[in-house]
Structures are given as structure tokens and as C-alpha cells.
Amino acid sequence: MGQYNLHNRYKAVVIGGSAGSFQGIVKILSSLPANFPLPIIMCLHRLKHVRNGFVEALSIKSIAEVTEPYDKENIKKGKVYLAPANYHMSIELGNYFGLSTERMYNNSRPAIDITLNTAAYVYRDKLIGILLSGANRDGGLxxxxxKxxxxxxxxxxxSECMIDTMPKAALNLTTID
Known part of the structure; x- marks a missing residue:
């Protein structure tokens, strides 16, 4: 991402992942510069009943603290956010989070498509979207x-994914940069 003038060109990074994505997330978070200017919004499929440990494990590897946002929390530059277990996380006009427990989508809650679609709507051409390893097609749309x-x-x-269904779903639907 060094070739892009991040803070002028982009407003946010959104990352989706599922089975096999933990190592990719750790690699991204551990290689960020200390003053990374954009919010990083992550939607990862995770066990709905396990509330502790995941955020802490990511925070240990990340330059920035990883937090689970509250409903209506403002999105701040340089912060790393993770969709809470068992909540859909959307990005709302006005630059804040919306959390819901609506029905599962793509057999998932949180659903990656919901986070990515709403982020695309709010940030438009100022968004960087990243999709990692996963076992279903969530995130492709x-x-x-x-795009x-x-x-x-x-x-x-x-070929580097533990399970390549998610990246392939995106590649089948659109041209990836």
C-alpha cells in the first residue's frame, strides 16, 4: 500500500475473512506503521458464543489496539475495529457503526457482505477492500x-489460502485490482 498516498486518496480499509484468515489478518496488522492514518474495519466469521480472547489475540499482534465498536460509535482515523461476535456490523452515513442481530446472512452473523456493501456505499472510491481466506461465498458481492x-x-x-472459496467468489463476480 506504500505506493498509494493513503491519507489523501482513501478514507478507510475494510477487511473480510473466515476460515484460515487469522494469519493473514495478523500479517496485515503487524506490518502497519505506527501512525497508520486510516480506520481498519474488520468483519471476520467467528464463533458466536466465544466473546473473549479473539480481540486480545489480535491486539497483541497489532500496532494499534483492536476494539469491538458499540452501536452508533463514531469511526476514528487510525483505529482498528472488529465486528462483535454474533452482530452484523454496517457502516452508516455520518461515519459511524450500526450493529444489529437481524437474521443470519450467508449463514453468518456478522456477514461480510453487509459490512463491505455498507462501507462501499459510504466511502465509495475512498475505500480499500480486502478479502481473505474463507469457506463460503460471503464477501464476494x-x-x-x-469495485x-x-x-x-x-x-x-x-493458492495461498487455507480455503479459497471467498477470494474465488470475489474473482468470479468482478475484476479485482
Missing amino acids: GMKSI DRKGLTIVQEP
């Missing part, structure tokens, strides 16, 4: 939405 709104799209190389 969200990446298409980001359709001229955001920057990145998927994990399918």
Missing part, C-alpha cells in the same frame, strides 16, 4: 460493490 463504486479491491491469492 461486497467486493463487487466496492462498482471505484474503490480499491484486493483478495488473498487463492
Whole structure:
């Protein structure tokens, strides 16, 4: 991402992942510069009944603290956010989070497509979308939405994924940058 003038060109980074994505997330979070200017919004499939440990494990590896946002919390520059277990997380106009317990989508809650689609709607061409390893197609439509709104799209190389269904779903729906 060094070739992009991040703080002028982009307003946020959104990352989706599921089975096999933990190592990719750790690699991204541990390689960020200390003064990374953009919010990083992560939607990862996780066990709905396990509330502790995941955020702490990511925080240990990350330059910035990883937090689970509250409903209606403002999105701040340089922060790392993780969708809370068993909540859909959307990005709302006005730059804040919306959390809900609506029905599962793509057999998931949180659903990556919901986070990516709403982020694409709010940030348009000022969004970087990243989709990592995962076992279902959740995130594919969200990446298409980001691309359709001229955001920057990145998927994990399918051959490097533990499970390549998610990146391949995005690659089948749109042209990834």
C-alpha cells in the first residue's frame, strides 16, 4: 500500500475473512506503521458464543489496539475495529457503526457482505477492500460493490489460502485490482 498516498486518496480499509484468515489478518496488522492514518474495519466469521480472547489475540499482534465498536460509535482515523461476535456490523452515513442481530446472512452473523456493501456505499472510491481466506461465498458481492463504486479491491491469492472459496467468489463476480 506504500505506493498509494493513503491519507489523501482513501478514507478507510475494510477487511473480510473466515476460515484460515487469522494469519493473514495478523500479517496485515503487524506490518502497519505506527501512525497508520486510516480506520481498519474488520468483519471476520467467528464463533458466536466465544466473546473473549479473539480481540486480545489480535491486539497483541497489532500496532494499534483492536476494539469491538458499540452501536452508533463514531469511526476514528487510525483505529482498528472488529465486528462483535454474533452482530452484523454496517457502516452508516455520518461515519459511524450500526450493529444489529437481524437474521443470519450467508449463514453468518456478522456477514461480510453487509459490512463491505455498507462501507462501499459510504466511502465509495475512498475505500480499500480486502478479502481473505474463507469457506463460503460471503464477501464476494461486497467486493463487487466496492469495485462498482471505484474503490480499491484486493483478495488473498487463492493458492495461498487455507480455503479459497471467498477470494474465488470475489474473482468470479468482478475484476479485482
